[in-house]
Amino acid sequence: MVSKRLMGVPASGTIALSNLVSFMKSKGADIISFSMGEPDFTTPQNIIDACKKSLDDGFTHYTNSAGIPELRKAISTKAFYENNIHCTAKNVLVTPTKHAIFMAALAFLDRGDEVIMEDPNWVTYDAAIRIAEAKPKFVTTSFDDGFVVDPAKIEDSITPKTKMIILNSPSNPTGNVIPRETLEEIANIAIENDLMVLSDEIYENIIYEGNHFSIASIPEMFDRTITVSGLSKTYAMTGWRLGWAIASEENLKALDIIQTHSISCCTSFAQPAAVEAITGPQNEKEAMVKEFRKRRDLAVDLIREIRGLEVNVPQGAFYLFPRYAPKIRSEIMCTKMLEEAQVAVTPGSAFGPNGEGCFRLSYATSEEQIIEGLSRIKKFMFTL
Ligand SMILES: Cc1ncc(COP(=O)(O)O)c(C=O)c1O
CATH class of the missing domain: 3.40.640.10 (Type I PLP-dependent aspartate aminotransferase-like (Major domain))
Known part of the structure; x- marks a missing residue:
């Protein structure tokens, strides 16, 4: 029997969505995912090398x-x-x-x-x-x-x-x-x-x-x-x-x-x-932040062209939290978007009751994916 303290604590909605997207992709679905809470870059090589060295040194x-x-x-x-x-x-x-x-x-x-x-x-x-x-x-x-x-x-x-x-x-x-x-x-x-x-x-x-x-x-x-x-x-x-x-x-x-x-x-x-x-050297970290900034600006510009969406320009992290006009629950909105437009975003309600009416879009993905994904969302918004 599950403890009382765990009752009412749902599993992480963001991780559940990421798992679903990975599963759908593994079955061949052409999904653009804006659900990731992680940079799409690889860990810088100097860090990987330091780890390899510590393994070789028997630091285990x-x-x-x-x-x-x-x-x-x-x-x-x-x-x-x-x-x-x-x-x-x-x-x-x-x-x-x-x-x-x-x-x-x-x-x-x-x-x-x-x-x-x-x-x-x-x-x-x-x-x-x-x-x-x-x-x-x-x-x-x-x-x-x-x-x-x-x-x-x-x-x-x-x-x-x-x-x-x-x-x-x-x-x-x-x-x-x-x-x-x-x-x-x-x-x-x-x-x-x-x-x-x-x-x-x-x-x-x-x-x-x-x-x-x-x-x-x-x-x-x-x-x-x-x-x-x-x-x-x-x-x-x-x-x-x-x-x-x-x-x-x-x-x-x-x-x-x-x-x-x-x-x-x-x-x-x-x-x-x-x-x-x-x-160690911080140049890759700085390059990543520069890249995220470019992507933020690109995504904000594209979202502002979409009927029924509004977006703030956030100063940090790699998320946008757009508000949408249709009066439907964010969970339903995001499920429809995934099924009909094959774009994954996270329902705002996964971040508390006041996130309702919004969704989270992570732009930790390539410019090509951002352009393609937002073009799909634009078409999808016209169908609502
Ligand atoms: C606000 C916030 N804090 C903490 C974490 C957890 O970080 P870690 O995966 O390194 O434990 C995350 C991860 O998504 C996060 O978004």
Whole structure:
């Protein structure tokens, strides 16, 4: 019998859709997929070579649960200089980013605690909160305001049970980047109400306008923030399962207890490759971001020519979150699009009730696919 805490937690809609698309493609269907939450590039060769070397060197056993010292140091140095987070290697735990989010939920939430997060937002937060027997409290953002969160709404949602705020900038699914001033206002709210913040910064390097700002760089925020990020999106390393959490030593110890009892440590031979990713040449990372930007602009221009679709220009990540005019549920809209136009996009409702009326389109695919896919969507929209 499934546990009560798992009831009401659906399987990931985004992963289910990706699996369906792969299955349909394997059967020969000519599908254009805008459903991927991952770069379509290959991991840069210098990183692959570093991994091969560590295998050849026989680096194939358990490591320190928090990660090899060189990697913890590389991450803390990067966080110090790039994110202005005043941390050392002792504040870093190497772990897959998704696992970091689950560990944070299990380590810091008690049954009945409330966690404030945006709607629409990445669904895994909701699952992690529910599995920890806590309660998500949604703060809606709107298409018309570019999905920027209003700190006043966060403040209004606080109750004596509120324990944590989850932030994700740049955002999956909207691509929105939370402005620094807004993050500063949210920080003040967190401090005044003694709340923790889980800041998911996995898209921190995929930003086209403006700069990334880490809320943990505000000195009074460091002790109450768990910053999570990773290599998946920045270096096209989704299959490597490598990310990290940065936290105060005390909070890190709590996360490490779960790490030791769950995965023990990250894959040993992948960790020297992660050091190479962070400390080696960054030219491929920069080229990927340039390419994503070109694709974003292309996709936005093409969507704006489609009757019945509207789109914001997001400043980061590799997603667009267009709003469509027909009054049908996004799940039905996306199923019809897949069946009739053979284009896969993710229903907005997979990202919370307020995502209804929109769909997520990932432009982490080639320009040719973007042109062909959006031409199919254009024809499809005429049939509605
Ligand atoms: C917002 C966000 N956070 C975290 C993750 C998880 O990253 P990883 O696959 O590296 O665990 C994803 C992956 O799609 C994401 O979109």
